[in-house]
Amino acid sequence: MNHTIAEALRRRRAVRNFQAREVETEKIEQLLEAATSAPNDRLREPWHFYVVRGEAKERYTELALTFLQERFPTKPELIEASMTAVRNTPLLIVVASDIVPGDAEASEDNEYAVACAIHSMWLAAGELGLGMVWRTRGVGLVRDERLRRFVGATEGQKIIATLCVGYPEGEAAPTKRTPFADKTTWL
Template identity: 35%
Template sequence: MSITSLLGKSCRPGRFEQKEVEPELILKLLETAVWAPNDGLREPWRFLFVEGEKGREAMPLHREAPAHLVVIADAVDDMHKQEEDLAAVFCLIQNMRLLGLEQNIGMLICMDDWIHDSSLRQRLGIRDHERIAAILDIGYAEIGDTTKEIHTSRLRISEC
């Protein structure tokens, strides 16, 4: 599958199969996904893999996906570095989504207000110098649920 064809597909399944996503597979995807651009090779990320009922108790809003990956970004005082770091984290997330498609794994990116909830941060062990960038709902796309073509509006480029 070419990169162009992957970019034209949605990485988000309508429904997940209730089939285990092995932590080893997620680790393998992450080992490639970390080849995301980040200034000074800071690697400003950390991950928590959450699966099963016990894990889902920590995140009651995400019951439908078989697995979840909490993507944690460094929170530094230098606003410029923090913005660069967050951009790098989202490049990594996009890499992860594209790599998942090769394995018929879909991912939903969740960034609701509760990512700032101090009780959730505490339950997940998020440190003071970190922030939740996103939570990925991860699972195999349900059989018969194919990825859909993305239809975009006309791109606009302005000249300066």
């Protein structure tokens, strides 16, 4: 149980190993609720969430295999490891950000807002006993046109993330951070 925001931030981890257990609809809704509380410029609420589970997740798995075989034809071990990760992920949430036509700056701000929403989901997941990782590369398929078609994203949406969600299997290893002093200039 987290008692403070500082503790929740410290404890948040990228979780990539999951139990073979479905995530309840109610918990998915709580994640989405957390997401939509995020700050966003001019209240554009620039996010859209595509929940991929059950039969749709089976189709996502096929899509990931096609992508990997095309992208890494000489790396069967990489393909196998990546496919194991996808197969063992019970739930995917693909997150899109609205593009503001003719306004690159507003579109960029929308992406920042969506990143805030994703971080909120990440923290909420921990509180719900769930684990999560934000994937863009590889089986995240974020930059692959086929993912856009798969979820039915419009021309006015940019895919930002594929969130892999489930009940954690084991403990995710802690990661290191550079002390803030090395990343800060006081003026």
